[in-house]
Amino acid sequence: MRRKLRLPLHKLFWCCPLLLVLVLAGCGSVPMTAPPETAGAPPAPVLPNYPDHALLKDALQGKTLTLKEKAELSDRLLVEGASTFKDGETMARLELLLLKALKEDDRQQRHRFLRNLGIIHYHQKHYKRARQELQASNELYPRDARTHYYLARLWAIEGAKYDRKGQKKKSRGQLKLAVTELALARKLEPTNPLYQQGVSQLLRQNP
Numbered sequence: 001m002r003r004k005l006r007l008p009l010h011k012l013f014w015c016c017p018l019l020l021v022l023v024l025a026g027c028g029s030v031p032m033t034a035p036p037e038t039a040g041a042p043p044a045p046v047l048p049n050y051p052d053h054a055l056l057k058d059a060l061q062g063k064t065l066t067l068k069e070k071a072e073l074s075d076r077l078l079v080e081g082a083s084t085f086k087d088g089e090t091m092a093r094l095e096l097l098l099l100k101a102l103k104e105d106d107r108q109q110r111h112r113f114l115r116n117l118g119i120i121h122y123h124q125k126h127y128k129r130a131r132q133e134l135q136a137s138n139e140l141y142p143r144d145a146r147t148h149y150y151l152a153r154l155w156a157i158e159g160a161k162y163d164r165k166g167q168k169k170k171s172r173g174q175l176k177l178a179v180t181e182l183a184l185a186r187k188l189e190p191t192n193p194l195y196q197q198g199v200s201q202l203l204r205q206n207p
Contacts, residue, residue, distance in 0.1 A: 052076050056093050070101045071112040078119050080194060085123045095120050111141035115150075122150055127157060145188035149195055152181035156202045175199055 055073060059065050065073070077084045077094055084090050098113045098120070118133035131154050138147050159174035178199045185195040 053090060056090065056097060059097055060093055067101055067104060067106045067109045070097060071109040071116075074098060074116040075112065078116055091120055091124065107140075111137045111144065111147075114140070115144060115147045118147075119150055122154065127154060130154060143188055145185040145192065145195060148181045148185040148188070152178045152185065152199070153202050153205070154178075155181060156199050159199075160203055178202065 052073060055063070055065075056077065059070065059073070074094055074097070077090065084094070095117065098117050101113050102110065102117075114133045114137035118130045118137060121127075121130035121133065130150070134147055134151050134154070137144065138151065141147075155174045155178035159171045159178060162168075162171035162174060182195065182197070182199065182202070185192075189195055
């Protein structure tokens with residue numbers, strides 16, 4: 001028969017706490033694969049629109065972007081309701097980026113650069129310049145709903161201006177153009193609620 005190994009009670013009393021400490025220490029250890037410098041680090045704050053605003057700034061300081069990337073960046077920054085329209089510095093930077101992009105020979109993106117310049121100048125109330133750029137964009141690519149939408153807003157402004165001067169005939173002509181442009185935008189993008197508005201609603205939106 002095998003003899004059972006028995007520890008005296010006083011030795012067993014001292015061993016148990018030691019085993020408990022070793023077990024607890026093992027359970028609480030940090031795996032060797034985890035980088036110690038990131039343990040417990042707070043998450044980086046999320047800033048609204050920061051990536052695109054930073055990309056715009058970097059692009060003007062020499063960061064290489066393709067013309068398509070520049071067009072997409074300007075589209076994102078000029079989405080309806082964006083904070084860009086209330087930020088004069090960002091608008092100025094974006095205008096500079098688009099003007100530089102227009103100097104490069106790229107027929108595929110040119111209408112987008114012209115359209116977005118027109119949108120910028122519209123919101124800056126440079127209406128004559130905005131109309132020239134939007135019409136030039138429309139000549140290059142007449143199937144852009146947003147170009148027609150902003151042309152409608154411009155004609156609506158002209159119609160309201162003539163109406164205030166008492167020139168009713170001219171006012172009706174301009175408002176008719178606004179209705180036509182809005183109908184074209186609606187036809188190109190029938191599911192976009194922005195283009196379901198009437199001319200009177202456009203006038204209330206004008207800056």
